[in-house]
Amino acid sequence: NDRVPADDVLVTADQRHMIHPLHFAADHASPKIFTAARGSMLRTSDGREYIDGLSGLWNVHIGHGRRELAEAAATQMQTLDYASAYAGYSNAPAIRLAERLVGLAYDNMAAAYFTTGGAESNESAFKFARYHWKRLGRPDKVKIISRRYAYHGVTMAAMSATSLPNYQTMFGPMVPEFLQVAPPYPYRWTGNGDPGIGAADAVEEAILAAGAGTVAAVIAEPVMGSGGVIVPPDTYWPRLRQVCDRHDVLIIADEVITGFGRTGTWFGLTHWGVQPDLMSFAKGVTSGYLPLGGVIVSKAMHDVIQSAPASEKFMHAATYSGHPVCCAVALANLDILENEGLVERARVQGDRFRAGLETLRSLPAVGEVRGIGMLAAVELVADQASKAPAKGLGARVMAAATERGLITRLRGAADGPPASGDTICFAPPLSTPEATLDRIVQIIGESIQAAS
Numbered sequence: 231n232d233r234v235p236a237d238d239v240l241v242t243a244d245q246r247h248m249i250h251p252l253h254f255a256a257d258h259a260s261p262k263i264f265t266a267a268r269g270s271m272l273r274t275s276d277g278r279e280y281i282d283g284l285s286g287l288w289n290v291h292i293g294h295g296r297r298e299l300a301e302a303a304a305t306q307m308q309t310l311d312y313a314s315a316y317a318g319y320s321n322a323p324a325i326r327l328a329e330r331l332v333g334l335a336y337d338n339m340a341a342a343y344f345t346t347g348g349a350e351s352n353e354s355a356f357k358f359a360r361y362h363w364k365r366l367g368r369p370d371k372v373k374i375i376s377r378r379y380a381y382h383g384v385t386m387a388a389m390s391a392t393s394l395p396n397y398q399t400m401f402g403p404m405v406p407e408f409l410q411v412a413p414p415y416p417y418r419w420t421g422n423g424d425p426g427i428g429a430a431d432a433v434e435e436a437i438l439a440a441g442a443g444t445v446a447a448v449i450a451e452p453v454m455g456s457g458g459v460i461v462p463p464d465t466y467w468p469r470l471r472q473v474c475d476r477h478d479v480l481i482i483a484d485e486v487i488t489g490f491g492r493t494g495t496w497f498g499l500t501h502w503g504v505q506p507d508l509m510s511f512a513k514g515v516t517s518g519y520l521p522l523g524g525v526i527v528s529k530a531m532h533d534v535i536q537s538a539p540a541s542e543k544f545m546h547a548a549t550y551s552g553h554p555v556c557c558a559v560a561l562a563n564l565d566i567l568e569n570e571g572l573v574e575r576a577r578v579q580g581d582r583f584r585a586g587l588e589t590l591r592s593l594p595a596v597g598e599v600r601g602i603g604m605l606a607a608v609e610l611v612a613d614q615a616s617k618a619p620a621k622g623l624g625a626r627v628m629a630a631a632t633e634r635g636l637i638t639r640l641r642g643a644a645d646g647p648p649a650s651g652d653t654i655c656f657a658p659p660l661s662t663p664e665a666t667l668d669r670i671v672q673i674i675g676e677s678i679q680a681a682s
C-alpha cells in the first residue's frame with residue numbers, strides 16, 4: 231500500500247467522524263479517497279487511476295473536469311450567489327433553465343419546478359399529483375403505484391415508492407398509500423405472454439383493486455437503473471399510457487437516470503413515443519458538478535396550478551429551489567451536451583459498447599447482457615439454463631474489476647424480489663473514448679473469468 235502518511239490521518243478521521251451514504255463500517259477499513267478526476271478517469275490518494283464506469287453515480291454525463299462549468303459557477307457566484315426564488319422573486323439563470331428544459335422535454339410539457347436532487351424531485355412529484363387531483367375536486371386520489379426493483383430515492387415517500395428491500399428493512403414502516411406491481415423484466419418474467427403487456431396490465435389490476443378513485447399516479451423509470459438496468463419491451467410504455475388514461479391516473483416518468491442523453495435520446499420515453507404527465511430529473515442536468523433536480527409538468531397540470539385561488543395555492547418550497555449557481559452550471563452543461571453532440575454519441579457509442587459486452591455471453595456465468603444508449607448491465611448466473619443466481623459472484627467480480635482499475639456498481643441479487651442474479655451495471659460518461667469503453671469490456675470479461 232503506497233498511501234502517504236497524511237492519508238492515514240484522513241482515514242482515521244473518516245472512520246471516526248463521517249457517516250456515509252449506505253454506511254457500513256467494514257467498508258471503511260481502507261476507503262478509496264478520491265482526489266482528482268478528468269474525463270472518464272478518477273484518481274485516488276494512493277496515486278491509482280480508475281475508469282469511472284458509472285459516471286460517478288450515473289450522473290457525470292459530460293465527463294469530469296470541464297473548465298466551462300467551473301467558470302459558469304465562479305461567474306454566477308460573483309454576480310448573484312444566492313437569492314430566494316419563492317413566489318414573487320426569481321433569477322435569470324433559473325428562468326432561462328426552466329424555459330430551456332421545457333423546450334428539450336416532451337411536447338406536452340410546460341413548466342419546471344427546481345429541487346436539489348432526485349429524491350426531492352420525486353417527493354415533489356407525488357405532491358404535484360395529489361395537489362392536481364385535490365384542485366380538480368377528487369381529493370381521494372392519493373395512492374401512488376410503483377414497480378418492484380424501482381429506485382426513486384431514500385426520503386420517506388420516495389423510499390416507499392422504491393422497491394429494493396435492502397433500502398427499506400431498517401426504516402419501516404413505509405408510507406401506506408404506496409403500492410408495488412411487477413416490473414417489465416423480460417429475462418425474469420414468469421407470467422404468460424408478453425412481459426410488456428403483462429406488466430402494464432399488472433398496473434391496471436392494481437388500479438382496479440385499489441379503486442381508480444383512490445389512485446393519483448404511477449411512477450416509473452423509463453428504463454430501470456439501480457434495479458439492474460432493466461429495459462422494458464416495446465409494448466410496455468404505450469400500453470401503460472392507455473391504462474393510465476383509462477383510469478385518470480397520472481404518469482410520473484422518473485428520468486433521474488434516463489434524462490439528458492443517457493439512453494441516446496434527450497429523455498427516455500422518446501424511444502416509445504409516449505409522453506408522461508410529469509417528469510422528475512436530477513443527476514445529468516448538471517453532470518453532477520452541483521446538486522440540482524426538478525419536476526417538469528404538462529400544460530394541463532400547469533394550468534391547474536396557474537388558476538388556483540389563494541386558498542389552494544401550491545404551498546411547496548425549498549430554500550435551494552431555483553438556486554442561481556446550480557442553474558447557471560446546468561445551462562453550461564446543456565451547452566456542452568448540445569455542442570458536442572453527446573446525446574447522439576451516447577446512442578452510437580452505446581451500441582458499440584453493448585456489442586462488446588455481448589461477446590461475454592460465451593462465459594458460462596453471464597446470463598444476460600442488456601441496455602440502451604450508454605446504459606448497460608451484465609446479469610450473472612450460476613447456470614445459464616436455469617438462470618439460478620450465482621451467490622457471491624457479483625461481489626467477487628466487482629473486487630476483481632476494481633483491482634484491474636474499473637469502478638462501477640453492483641445490483642446485488644439480495645436487493646430485490648423476485649430472485650435474480652447479481653447484476654453489474656455500467657453508465658460511463660457519454661464522452662468516454664472508444665478505447666476506454668473497450669477496456670471496460672476487457673476488464674469485466676477478465677474479472678468474471680477470474681471470479682468464476
Ligand code: PLP
Pocket residue numbers: 287346347348349350352381382383384451455456484485486487512513
Ligand atoms: N430516481 C432514480 C431513478 C435514481 O436512480 C435516483 C438515484 O440514483 C434517485 C431517484 C434519487 O436521486 P438522489 O440520490 O439525487 O436523491
